[in-house]
Amino acid sequence: LHDNKRTFSLASTSQTADKLIRTFAEQIFYTGFIHADPHPGNVLVRRGPDKKAELVLLDHGLYDFLRKKDRVALCKLWRSIILRDEPAMKKHSEDLGVKDYFLFCEILLQRPINMREMGLANILTREETAYMREMAMNHFERIMEVLKSLPRPMLLVFRNINTVRSINITLGAPVDRYFIMAKSAVKGWSRIRAFDSSRLPKIAVFRWLWMVWESLKFEFALRSEVVAMRLTASLLRLLAHFGLVPADEQMYQYLQH
Numbered sequence: 001l002h003d004n005k006r007t008f009s010l011a012s013t014s015q016t017a018d019k020l021i022r023t024f025a026e027q028i029f030y031t032g033f034i035h036a037d038p039h040p041g042n043v044l045v046r047r048g049p050d051k052k053a054e055l056v057l058l059d060h061g062l063y064d065f066l067r068k069k070d071r072v073a074l075c076k077l078w079r080s081i082i083l084r085d086e087p088a089m090k091k092h093s094e095d096l097g098v099k100d101y102f103l104f105c106e107i108l109l110q111r112p113i114n115m116r117e118m119g120l121a122n123i124l125t126r127e128e129t130a131y132m133r134e135m136a137m138n139h140f141e142r143i144m145e146v147l148k149s150l151p152r153p154m155l156l157v158f159r160n161i162n163t164v165r166s167i168n169i170t171l172g173a174p175v176d177r178y179f180i181m182a183k184s185a186v187k188g189w190s191r192i193r194a195f196d197s198s199r200l201p202k203i204a205v206f207r208w209l210w211m212v213w214e215s216l217k218f219e220f221a222l223r224s225e226v227v228a229m230r231l232t233a234s235l236l237r238l239l240a241h242f243g244l245v246p247a248d249e250q251m252y253q254y255l256q257h
Contacts, residue, residue, distance in 0.1 A: 012052075012053060012174075013171045013172065013174050014174035014175055015052055015053040016045050016053045016055070016171065017167070017168050017171050017173075017174050017175045017177075018175050018180065019053060019054075019055045020043065020055060020164060020167055020168070021164050021168065021175065021177050021180045021181060021184075022180060022184060023055055023057065024038070024160045024161070024163070024164050025180065025181050025184030025185070025188070026184065026188070027160065028066070028071075028074065028157050028160060028161075028184075028188075029071060029074065029075050029078075029184050029185045029187075029188030029189070030071070030184075030187075030188035030191055030192065032065050032066040032067065032068065032071050032153075033063050033064075033065060034063060034064050034065070034066055034153055034156045034157065034160060035057060035059075035060070035063060035156075035160065036062035036063055036064055036156055037059055037061075037062060038156075038159050038160045038163040039163060040163070040166070040167055040170075041058075042057060042058045042059045043055065043056075043057060043058070043163075043167070044056040044057075044058060064152070064153040064156050065153060066151070066153040066154070066157065067151065067153075068192060069095075070095075070096060070151050070153070070154070071188065071192065072189060072192055073092045073095035073096050074092075074096065074154075074157070074185070075185040075186070075188050075189035075192075076088065076092045076095075076185075076189065077089065077092035077093060077095075077096070077105070077108070078108075078181060078182055078185040079182060079185055079186055079189070079218060080092060081105050081108070081109060081113065082120070082178065082182040082221075083218070083221055084115050086115060089101050089102070089105055093105065096149075096150055096151065096154065097149040097150055097151065098146055098149045098150060099149070100142060100145065100146050103135075103139070103142055103143065103146055104146050106132075106135070107143065107146060107158070108158070108161070109178070110132075110161065110162065110165055111124055111128060111132065112124075112128050112131050112132065120176075120178040122168065122169070122173040122176060122177055122178070123169060123173050161181075164177060164181075165177065182218075183219070186214070186215055186218045186219070187215075190214070190215055194208065
């Protein structure tokens with residue numbers, strides 16, 4: 001990603017981050033054709049004909065392919081993580097060949113997962129960063145076992161997700177990448193199912209209705225999470241303003257996220 005002042009004076013960073021996440025999510029969750037060398041130098045941002053940010057991916061010499069059944073499992077897994085559906089997290093991790101499902105989910109999201117909280121901040125706190133470092137240092141064998149269990153193209157999925165995370169943070173985390181990725185996962189799953197159902201006209205309408213219903217339920221759950229987080233943050237700001245709760249560093253970090 002070229003740090004060009006002129007480019008960023010013309011294009012909103014939030015537009016750039018949003019399009020970047022959706023572009024990589026389209027590869028991961030729907031098409032399955034995954035860029036094999038994702039890094040900021042292979043992402044060009046320029047002003048498009050509509051005067052908005054236009055994203056150009058460079059270096060298309062090597063791609064890998066994630067099979068449909070693995071994409072479906074990944075879509076369902078991402079959905080289950082966001083909704084904190086632990087039985088589904090376990091099932092869909094096993095669909096991808098992994099038994100140590102909770103560790104796998106934390107590797108996939110590249111952050112700790114608290115099953116008692118719905119929110120996922122885009123920037124880790126010091127405690128969360130320390131937790132991830134401790135996991136990497138003291139649970140290396142478990143991590144390697146997870147990686148060895150996965151289909152080979154999943155390693156590129158991790159690289160793509162890491163590229164998205166890195167660039168989004170560099171831009172100041174202007175968008176919620178977990179929310180955008182989750183919506184892309186549900187959309188990808190729905191599109192895959194819609195394509196399959198077109199070959200079975202007798203039940204296509206029922207599958208379509210089911211997909212619409214699942215998408216609506218997931219969208220409602222995601223939006224409810226965002227609303228709850230914003231209300232909580234607003235309440236904490238109000239309480240801190242009147243001195244009813246301490247405005248310490250941990251509180252500041254939460255409100256920033």
